[in-house]
Amino acid sequence: MIAGKAAxxxxxxxxxxxxGRRALFLNAAGLILLSALPKSSxxxxxxxxxxxxxxxxxxxxxxxxxxxxxxxxxxxxxRGKVALLYFGYxxxxxxxxxxxxxxxxxxxxxxxxxxxxRALFVTVDPVxxxxxxxxxxxxxxxxxxxxxxGTANQLAALxxxxxxxxxxxxxxxxxxxxxxxxxxIYVFDARGQARLLIPSLDSxxxxxxxxxxxxxxxxxxxxxxxxxxxxxx
Amino acid sequence: MTPAxxxxxxxxxxxxAVPAVIVALGAIVDWASAAHPxxxxxxxxxxxxxxxxxxxxxxxxxxxxxxxxxPPSERPHPWQLVSFMLGMxxxxxxxxxxxxxxxxxxxxLNRIQHIAMHHLGPFLVALGLARAxxxxxxxxxxxxxxxxxxxxxxxxxxxxxxxxxxxxxxxxAFWLVPAIHLxxxxxxxxxxTMNWTMVLDGLLFWCLVLDPRPFPLARIGYGVxxxxxxxxxxxxxxIGxxxxxxxxxxxxxxxxCGRFFDSISPLYDQLVGGMVIWIPPAMMSAIAVLLVVNHxxxxxxxxxxxxxxxxxxxxxxxxxWTGRP
Numbered sequence: 001m002i003a004g005k006a007a008x009x010x011x012x013x014x015x016x017x018x019x020g021r022r023a024l025f026l027n028a029a030g031l032i033l034l035s036a037l038p039k040s041s042x043x044x045x046x047x048x049x050x051x052x053x054x055x056x057x058x059x060x061x062x063x064x065x066x067x068x069x070x071x072x073x074x075x076x077x078x079r080g081k082v083a084l085l086y087f088g089y090x091x092x093x094x095x096x097x098x099x100x101x102x103x104x105x106x107x108x109x110x111x112x113x114x115x116x117x118r119a120l121f122v123t124v125d126p127v128x129x130x131x132x133x134x135x136x137x138x139x140x141x142x143x144x145x146x147x148x149x150g151t152a153n154q155l156a157a158l159x160x161x162x163x164x165x166x167x168x169x170x171x172x173x174x175x176x177x178x179x180x181x182x183x184x185i186y187v188f189d190a191r192g193q194a195r196l197l198i199p200s201l202d203s204x205x206x207x208x209x210x211x212x213x214x215x216x217x218x219x220x221x222x223x224x225x226x227x228x229x230x231x232x233x
Numbered sequence: 234m235t236p237a238x239x240x241x242x243x244x245x246x247x248x249x250a251v252p253a254v255i256v257a258l259g260a261i262v263d264w265a266s267a268a269h270p271x272x273x274x275x276x277x278x279x280x281x282x283x284x285x286x287x288x289x290x291x292x293x294x295x296x297x298x299x300x301x302x303x304p305p306s307e308r309p310h311p312w313q314l315v316s317f318m319l320g321m322x323x324x325x326x327x328x329x330x331x332x333x334x335x336x337x338x339x340x341x342l343n344r345i346q347h348i349a350m351h352h353l354g355p356f357l358v359a360l361g362l363a364r365a366x367x368x369x370x371x372x373x374x375x376x377x378x379x380x381x382x383x384x385x386x387x388x389x390x391x392x393x394x395x396x397x398x399x400x401x402x403x404x405x406a407f408w409l410v411p412a413i414h415l416x417x418x419x420x421x422x423x424x425x426t427m428n429w430t431m432v433l434d435g436l437l438f439w440c441l442v443l444d445p446r447p448f449p450l451a452r453i454g455y456g457v458x459x460x461x462x463x464x465x466x467x468x469x470x471x472i473g474x475x476x477x478x479x480x481x482x483x484x485x486x487x488x489x490c491g492r493f494f495d496s497i498s499p500l501y502d503q504l505v506g507g508m509v510i511w512i513p514p515a516m517m518s519a520i521a522v523l524l525v526v527n528h529x530x531x532x533x534x535x536x537x538x539x540x541x542x543x544x545x546x547x548x549x550x551x552x553x554w555t556g557r558p
Contacts, residue, residue, distance in 0.1 A: 087491075
């Protein structure tokens with residue numbers, strides 16, 4: 001009974017408030033929030049290099065087979081080098097060869113400092129990309145490009161660590177062999193900390209000079225500083 | 234209190250056994266997803282998180298436990314139990330199964346994930362009237378914290394209607410700001426923050442709007458609840474339309490990290506994603522308004538009989554055209 005009475009009062013109060021005015025206010029506020037979608041970045045392509053040093057990405061970690069030596073390697077073997085991480089496959093008609101070519105051009109601009117860089121080319125098509133195929137392929141571009149081949153689990157672990165998508169659909173009667181992969185390149189500093197994200201390096205107009213300059217800056221970091229979080233360095 | 238306790242006794246074994254099984258299964262799935270990610274079944278977590286695992290299964294267990302501990306007259310309807318379970322399983326499906334991978338690699342699938350974890354999932358959970366079963370089902374020491382006064386006071390400001398509505402659409406808009414979206418999708422920690430702020434906000438909002446009780450028991454009156462459900466339609470339409478009609482790829486993340494469907498172009502993916510923000514939330518709001526009106530109707534029909542002796546005759550006459558008994 002008491003609840004009923006109180007409820008009655010509440011109902012009256014609820015209805016007395018003018019929903020119309022409130023709705024209007026809320027919509028205005030919503031539109032103000034909406035304008036937070038900045039005009040400038042809409043339509044403008046993403047920057048050619050994104051600084052992700054402060055984005056809290058996990059350190060580079062993997063276990064795979066190195067195509068050059070045929071032996072197992074881990075991310076630790078690449079500590080001390082600036083590492084580029086890229087996913088592709090050797091039968092790729094356009095994106096992968098163009099990207100690796102641009103990486104080779106970038107390395108060329110670094111001169112003697114290029115030895116401080118390793119580009120890790122991880123195949124998402126390990127069935128067709130044997131270690132021999134992978135080795136022959138990466139050597140077409142530059143000696144600093146390392147072909148990596150993992151088991152299904154090793155590949156899935158590394159890809160999901162950096163939210164990389166890939167898929168391989170074997171050929172059927174009506175469909176050719178199809179491989180899907182990402183375009184982005186993650187760049188890690190000498191301590192394995194993710195520092196840069198290059199959205200793509202797959203066109204004739206890619207920013208080679210800018211990429212080389214960014215890599216040079218990472219190479220110039222003293223080892224101690226490279227270990228520090230971005231905001232402190 | 235004593236009848237409930239006597240009911241609780243036979244379940245004493247389950248009180249320890251079920252959570253122990255949940256933790257043990259979690260440990261197995263945790264190990265398997267790290268050691269054999271490629272071999273995980275589609276319906277198991279492929280990116281294991283204890284928070285998500287325990288959050289899903291413990292709350293499901295506590296609800297079911299509380300449901301059967303309540304005297305039958307106080308239990309929610311079995312349909313409400315089903316609704317709660319469906320909502321929880323939907324949130325589990327889009328946040329923990331392999332669907333998470335799809336949502337990370339196609340914009341429109343990402344938007345469907347957000348609808349499921351911010352709208353439909355919490356909506357179904359709210360319809361499950363979890364309050365009474367959880368109060369009964371959560372172990373007493375934990376329940377004392379969850380339902381404590383300071384906790385309620387902590388929630389009060391964000392359950393204020395204007396704040397709750399602003400938070401509801403504000404979070405949708407915030408995580409869709411292109412620069413923030415890119416960062417959230419790339420950074421594991423921010424992705425986790427985005428997903429769980431959406432889930433928790435969805436739960437808070439829909440539990441507030443879909444509360445069937447009248448004002449002093451619920452935080453706000455029926456009219457304000459309907460107004461809230463209605464008001465959030467328009468900003469979401471505006472955000473959806475803004476994305477549908479943009480002629481450029483606003484969200485480059487999906488190209489950078491790989492799209493799931495090669496045959497869908499980035500712009501088409503974006504257009505469909507915009508429609509997902511535009512249409513289903515508006516439909517859900519419309520359903521919510523109807524449910525609020527229905528709650529008001531049910532409440533009024535339960536109102537105590539009037540004291541006026543002539544009331545019955547007046548009501549009988551009125552029933553000819555109102556249709557109410």
